[in-house]
Amino acid sequence: MKTKNFFLAVITFLAAFPATLEAYTERNLLQSKITREQISDYLVTQQKWVDYPSYADREGWDKLLGKNKETVIRNGEKQLKHEWKVITATDYLEFERSGNRKIMESPFDANNYAIVQLLLAELAEGKGRFTDQLINGVFHTCEMTSWALSAHLPNQPSGRSLPSYEYDLIDLTAGDLGNILAWTYYFMHDTFDKTDPEISRRLYHELDKRIMKPYLEDDRFWWMAVNYKEGNMINNWNPWCNSNALMTFMLLENNPQRLEAAIWRSIQSVDKFLNYVHSDGACEEGPSYWGHASGKVLDYLVLLSDITGNRINFFEDSQIRNMAEYISNSYVGNGWVVNFADASAKGGGDPQLIFRFGQAIGSSRMKQFAAYLKQKQKNRITLASRDFYRILEGLKADAELSGYAPAHETPDFIWYPETQFCYIRKGKAFFAAKGGYNDESHNHNDIGTFSLWVQDTPVFLDAGVGTYTKQTFSSERYKIWTMQSNYHNLPVVNGIPQKYGRKYKAQDAEASPNEFRLNLKEAYPAEAGIKDWIRSYQLKNNQLVIRDKFSLEEAIAPNQINFMTWGNISIEGDKVSISRENISATIKFNPDEFEASKETIPLTDPTLSNVWGKEIYRISFTAKRLSKEGNYKFTVSF
Template sequence: MKILFHSILPFLFICSIPVHAYTEKDLLQKAASLEQIKSALISDQQWVPYPTYTDRAGWDQFLGNTKDHFISEGEKRLSYEWQVVPATAYIEFERSGNRRIMEDPFGQNNQAIADLLMAELAEGKGRFIDQLINGVFYSCEMSSWVLSAHLGREQISHRSLPDNKKHVIDLTSGDLSSLLAWVYYYLHGEFDKVNPAISERLRQELQERTLDTFMNDSSFWWMALDYKPGMMVNNWNPWCNFNVLQTFFLLENDRDKLAEAVYRTMVSVDKFINYTHSDGACEEGPSYWGHAAGKMYDYLQMLYDGTGGKVSIFDDPMIKNMGEYIVRSYVGNGWVVNFADASAKGGGSGPLIYRYGKAVRSEDMMHFAAYLNSRSEKIAVSSGRDIFRTLQTLLYFDEMQQVMPTYKTPSHTWYPETEFCYMSNKNGFFLAAKGGYNNESHNHNDIGTFSLYLDTVPVFIDAGVGTYTRQTFSSERYSIWTMQSNYHNLPLINGAAQPFGTKYKATDVKFNPARMQFSANIATAYPEEAGVKQWTRAYTLGKNELKIEDRFALNGAETPNQVNFLTWGTVDISRPGEIIVKVESVNAQLSYDKNIFTPVIETITLDDPRLSNVWGKEIYRVSLNAKKVIPSGTYTYTIHKIK
């Protein structure tokens, strides 16, 4: 069976529309009013589609042959030593920028709680209860469930140590809230047999830290309730709102209060949908799709379940576009298109993609999900501390197994609003190029860049991003080399690189599918001192080559231009006019005019595991340095495979 793919907009010649355009679509608020929500709500957790704790036959059937897996994982936690996160671990974020020293022990504790919960649900004999109580009670004793890296933005003190002056909802406090809400839902009766104070304390903490805080505090940036032009609304919004929604659905049984909370989340999630372009592309890249569109889907699914299907926007074409982005950004053999902070490997789990695809009736997504699963030795049945995803995976486990695993790369995909363009051909070329602007979520200064894959192997690459530190999301962000345009496949013009800022953008962005050509004027992506009147970069994909052309005009030329290409594997620049790149089984040649350029190669050592796990110990920047200073001209480069 073959799946037919079509471009997002199959016109012969397409110009993009302005980027970063917030449109008040308000899909959720149009789908249901507060009164309609109130009448549609399913009371007393009757929407939960999983067995009750005491339904042993139900759990045996629900878990199937995964039951022993969950029990085994829980048994590993019976001797787990709960880790104290000391004050100095929070303070270290300010001292050195290290986040992991606080995040790692906190995350390991939370994973232990998830493992123990699933083990107890699987076995049902009470064997994991005491250790689970230890984890729950320790969590309740913590001053905050928020990461050190996130506290400073929201706290009164603006410091990384919890100041206890207000509760904060961030990604991980929300994750832990929803996890503990499932613990309470399933096991509060068992806890009461030990001591009622345990459940009472847990319920109180969830009320104060999450339920009351969400309803009474509108100051959190991710809520975007006071959205103003220029504000960013990224994956935090659906991620946090989803955690809040499931906590309310699992704990709140007052219909009026629950309806108000649900509607408040809808108003907030609408801001994320409004901010996202209708073409559905995730400007944060495939690594973030599961946290952005994927979490939005989880949110919409829970809203659908909690209202008996009466509140749904799954039929809206935009929601389907947002889901299918993850299919179209897949290159092959685990490689994906990785703009911004995304990694070139991974992105999207099969079970999540399947569920999303089923909800929006996307055959492409469902078959692609089956294809991803067919490439794995076993299907991942756990999503870490995200119990909802674990349970949903199990719910659709058998059904997903029956779907034929098929994937076919489309010839082209064009996102006219986000300005992403993918082109491929039957000879193994896959090109990804972008326009955009330099204030996208998880932004790199990379307007006009490209990645080229040959036989699914990345040859000219986007390095991605290293391990997150304090510097990554601070005023120092663009001092990091991975964020800079001169470490992307872009020119250094008149000695100037692209700066950060919304005004630095591509203009005159066009895609011509008949010619398989993408072009953009990137002059406005460079600062005034670069003196660029025009720099139009065009990518044309032929049957056996990729042609790249730079047509430029400068107000004044003072410094020779430098055109950079990032690659890996082995690189040979010894023959004038040719650059030979060998990566795995692929050999490629980049041809340039030897009379115009002198090549220089820089070795970039990768000592950060987040980068080296993808690319190995080093990558290379090949710079074509212009021999002459000229105010206008045309540069041409051609890439083809060689045997």
């Protein structure tokens, strides 16, 4: 990996700003640069903003699809005999009964993907071969009571997972269907009318009823943050749902006043998200969510520019640039990423999306990173997505991306002072640690944890999260082991792990090109009895030194220092040896002070085992003496 000292200077400059953990700051970036009157003046009506070929433009679709055309047609052919699946009442109720989401989601996803593939194939071929089956899918979907997922329907007034015919809930999937079906209406309504005008009339009615009317009239959607109160969370749902809703209006609404009202409402809502996330640009939800958080901000801002004739542009703003470049900064190498919270340790992102963001902010580094990922992933453009707009935009970007020089250049030291993420690359090692607080979006109780990669292979890891169930987003979330601090690289103090809540946060977090340190005293509940617990990480050439300097009110139970790892583990004398593939590391400790042990954690959940294999391990160092004060030291050599 190449590095540039220029970026070190920039990040060091950012480190001079004071850290504020609780994010919401009334910046109102969008409203500060545009008024509602300007929207009215700039408005592009009658879908004149669309720059994709019309359905009948065979040459245009041949050019846009390029070498993807035959794949698109073959994918559509596979759906010609698709049996449109009925989601039964008990499929919805299963979420309440067992916590299983997939029973409802799997058939629903299959139907939605079929619509996408049939629409793409018809646009690619243009002979009407896929039209009848597409009509079947459209009409079948219009007959559903709700387009929301069973896991999200408890947000409706009934609080239950069976959809109510009286309430149109806009969630992530309802919004995505608005995206798919609005584009279906735009491209195909003239063709549908030749079969029967009722098809398009019904489709417009359902999009208006399920997306446009509730978007304008209902203030109860938590993600819109219309009635935001201090301490509320705003996450990726906000730009994701807002971009889909705006797109639906842009493709269907030809009343200028109503379209203007929707645009202004979206600006007010997205500003709440931009106020909530930190201006340093880090995604507290992790790289897995970047595409639906910062990436959806890109989609939204592009749409906002399109509907105003490109006279509104926010891509020169430093916060937007920081949000874009986070995904490149968080890529370690060989497919591994820095994965705090619910994010997976494997990934990197969608090359076409990253390239588009690089184009928008004028970042060669982002565009080179996109080309690098495309080469590493042997990437073919994603054509099996529920996000039809992303497919279209990806097709536009892919030709230029394919000719771009691949490279991944990151600073040796990156410090996000508000979010409190620290990344250090030195020699063959990449180190990442975090401060923050225990009420971040997709939170794990993980203040002060770290990960370490050697030659782009994890040595000390963050397990991530398993398959989502009802428990994952319930009051029982922190009974899941992956969410607990004692299954992160952290201390258990006086037998007490960290606790969930906004008041549990890092103190005095500081970072430099060689070291990260923070005080963990407020990350643990009062019963842990902590006066001070200063944890520091110092990265040297081929060595990481971890120190815990502590002072307790009283010593009740032995302290325990945990490390999560994988590979071949052996404990002998004063060291623990770890080997994996072509790398090895040792943890040197004081055997008079600690007893070392290994716990095997079987991974039966495929979301975890697909990343880590059949098992990972927790190495625990349990103090042999009760101590109110002390200095622990662990030296990791590699």
